[in-house]
Amino acid sequence: MTNETVHQLSASRQTAYQRIALLAVICLGSFLVALSSGNIAIPFMELINLFSDDANPLYAQVVLELRLPRMIHAFSTGALLALAGALMQVLLRNPLADPYILGISGGAAVFALIAIAIGLVGWIVSASAFFGAMLAMLLVFGLARGQGSWTASRLLLTGVVLASGWGATISFILSVAPDSKLRSLLFWLMGDLSFASNIWPALITLAIGFIICMYFARNLNVLSLGAEQAQSLGLHINRFRWQLYVLASMLTAMAVVQAGNVGFIGLIIPHLLRLMGLRDYRLLIPAAVLAGGSLLVFADTFARSAFTDTSLPVGVLTAAIGVPIFIFLLYRGVKSV
Amino acid sequence: MSAGEHRDHSQQTSHIDCLNLQLTIGGRVLYNDINLSLKPGEVWAVLGLNGAGKTTLLHTLAGIRPAGAGQIKIKAKPIEQYTRIELARQIGLLLQTQQDPFPGKVIEHVLIGRHPHLTAMQWESKQDYQLAQQALSMVGLKDFENRNLQTLSGGEYQRMLIAMVLVQQPLCFLLDEPVNHLDWQHQHQILKTLVNMAKEQSNSILMALHDVNLAARYCSHCLMLFDNDRIAVGKTSELLDQEKLEQLYHTPISTIESPQGQIFIPR
Numbered sequence: 001m002t003n004e005t006v007h008q009l010s011a012s013r014q015t016a017y018q019r020i021a022l023l024a025v026i027c028l029g030s031f032l033v034a035l036s037s038g039n040i041a042i043p044f045m046e047l048i049n050l051f052s053d054d055a056n057p058l059y060a061q062v063v064l065e066l067r068l069p070r071m072i073h074a075f076s077t078g079a080l081l082a083l084a085g086a087l088m089q090v091l092l093r094n095p096l097a098d099p100y101i102l103g104i105s106g107g108a109a110v111f112a113l114i115a116i117a118i119g120l121v122g123w124i125v126s127a128s129a130f131f132g133a134m135l136a137m138l139l140v141f142g143l144a145r146g147q148g149s150w151t152a153s154r155l156l157l158t159g160v161v162l163a164s165g166w167g168a169t170i171s172f173i174l175s176v177a178p179d180s181k182l183r184s185l186l187f188w189l190m191g192d193l194s195f196a197s198n199i200w201p202a203l204i205t206l207a208i209g210f211i212i213c214m215y216f217a218r219n220l221n222v223l224s225l226g227a228e229q230a231q232s233l234g235l236h237i238n239r240f241r242w243q244l245y246v247l248a249s250m251l252t253a254m255a256v257v258q259a260g261n262v263g264f265i266g267l268i269i270p271h272l273l274r275l276m277g278l279r280d281y282r283l284l285i286p287a288a289v290l291a292g293g294s295l296l297v298f299a300d301t302f303a304r305s306a307f308t309d310t311s312l313p314v315g316v317l318t319a320a321i322g323v324p325i326f327i328f329l330l331y332r333g334v335k336s337v
Numbered sequence: 338m339s340a341g342e343h344r345d346h347s348q349q350t351s352h353i354d355c356l357n358l359q360l361t362i363g364g365r366v367l368y369n370d371i372n373l374s375l376k377p378g379e380v381w382a383v384l385g386l387n388g389a390g391k392t393t394l395l396h397t398l399a400g401i402r403p404a405g406a407g408q409i410k411i412k413a414k415p416i417e418q419y420t421r422i423e424l425a426r427q428i429g430l431l432l433q434t435q436q437d438p439f440p441g442k443v444i445e446h447v448l449i450g451r452h453p454h455l456t457a458m459q460w461e462s463k464q465d466y467q468l469a470q471q472a473l474s475m476v477g478l479k480d481f482e483n484r485n486l487q488t489l490s491g492g493e494y495q496r497m498l499i500a501m502v503l504v505q506q507p508l509c510f511l512l513d514e515p516v517n518h519l520d521w522q523h524q525h526q527i528l529k530t531l532v533n534m535a536k537e538q539s540n541s542i543l544m545a546l547h548d549v550n551l552a553a554r555y556c557s558h559c560l561m562l563f564d565n566d567r568i569a570v571g572k573t574s575e576l577l578d579q580e581k582l583e584q585l586y587h588t589p590i591s592t593i594e595s596p597q598g599q600i601f602i603p604r
Binding site: 094232 | 396399400401421422423424425426428429430432435436437438439441442445449450452453455457458460505
């Protein structure tokens with residue numbers, strides 16, 4: 001009995017670790033593809049050569065100055081979105097929740113679009129988006145709190161209503177903006193990594209967010225059982241929900257500031273990992289960083305190399321890659337139960 | 338402690354003391370003055386009509402909703418002086434409803450019950466895992482470890498929830514209709530298991546029940562929640578009779594003698 005027990009315990013954990021290791025390999029693969037493909041194709045062997053003295057200076061410049069920062073942007077954005085999505089789904093106890101559902105991205109979009117529409121560029125657009133995200137977060141925070149007690153559905157309703165308010169404002173800005181700006185505005189809304197500049201803010205946010213999430217991970221398992229059960233298991237539920245809300249909002253804000261509205265990743269990656277058997281948040285969180293990050297790296301690589309004369313907004317491709325994978329896993333999952 | 342030689346619990350510190358407890362729901366006062374003390378080894382039934390306040394009482398005692406007035410002490414210390422996690426080591430609560438939007442394996446779910454005993458970054462140990470397996474076999478779900486929650490029937494789900502509160506290992510169990518969805522075999526098997534556990538390990542149990550005959554057979558004490566802010570507290574053998582039950586349920590009742598003692602049935 002005892003040996004069998006130990007065997008089963010380690011076996012099921014082993015399987016989980018193997019799946020995370022597989023995701024790590026896929027992630028490395030996405031890095032290689034991202035660095036080697038584009039208008040100038042660079043063979044994998046040349047990538048290794050970059051660190052030697054006889055490196056091709058053109059390759060070195062392309063890889064280190066263009067593709068590497070872009071890849072880091074893509075990875076950190078995807079990872080932030082997947083993490084934020086997983087947190088929102090527990091916080092709202094709703095499988096349809098995604099990082100944007102409470103209107104954080106709507107607030108960011110309104111202020112970013114105003115900045116773009118009046119001709120501002122670069123970091124000012126990002127700063128403006130971040131301001132909008134924080135404003136949206138505080139609005140939901142203040143209104144959902146009401147007379148003190150709140151429930152997941154109250155938070156959800158407040159957020160969804162405010163999000164549609166932001167949505168209407170976005171439509172208004174699009175309809176009055178000058179035609180010359182429309183393309184930039186639409187790209188921002190569909191999610192596009194070419195706006196990103198400095199790689200560090202998102203990477204640092206991701207690192208801190210990841211550590212906090214791992215520290216909280218078992219609490220997430222507990223909270224997904226519902227407020228009453230979580231309380232009776234020792235969770236300080238009000239405090240924890242607000243911590244979760246602020247954390248998820250900050251992660252989302254940083255992702256939106258970097259890349260606009262990249263859809264799909266935050267909603268689908270956590271479900272995809274659950275279908276792989278990684279339901280325990282202590283496993284799901286590291287897996288979400290790897291899977292979310294690599295999905296966006298792949299998508300961005302295709303977005304910028306699919307056509308030679310133009311690049312697509314990356315949001316178009318996340319779904320194109322993610323939908324078939326998800327349907328495949330869902331179909332396989334149903335059969336095996 | 339061997340079977341048959343049970344400690345005299347009357348001198349021990351109560352697990353739960355209610356002093357002039359007031360229960361309110363939605364601003365309406367249900368009961369003004371509940372006094373009871375739950376001692377180690379005791380098994381209590383809470384009886385009353387739908388909406389009488391059984392669940393409200395259990396939730397208040399578990400510290401997940403505030404009392405209207407009065408005081409609750411857990412092991413002689415006021416409940417407010419406990420942190421959430423300390424309280425979860427003393428009191429386990431079985432809820433009437435629970436749903437996980439992301440259902441996983443039975444064993445994963447049951448192991449979440451170990452939460453109050455683990456530190457922030459700690460994983461469940463082999464001992465925790467064995468405890469969960471034991472709890473599953475106690476509730477008759479020995480081979481269900483790797484089943485997905487979605488494939489369980491109502492009664493199996495209920496027993497899984499009972500296993501979860503068992504691995505929490507609290508001193509005091511507050512169970513909201515533990516035999517909900519259970520067939521006769523499992524009603525009796527689980528109540529027997531719980532009563533034995535309470536005797537052998539000096540746990541205490543307070544459970545909301547709708548079956549008076551189960552209360553008569555398995556519970557040492559009863560709390561009857563009448564309407565009009567009236568309660569009755571006492572030993573089951575002294576408290577449960579036809580007259581009080583008729584008042585409690587507003588239903589005429591017959592009493593039948595059986596080898597298992599008196600049986601009450603609605604007329």
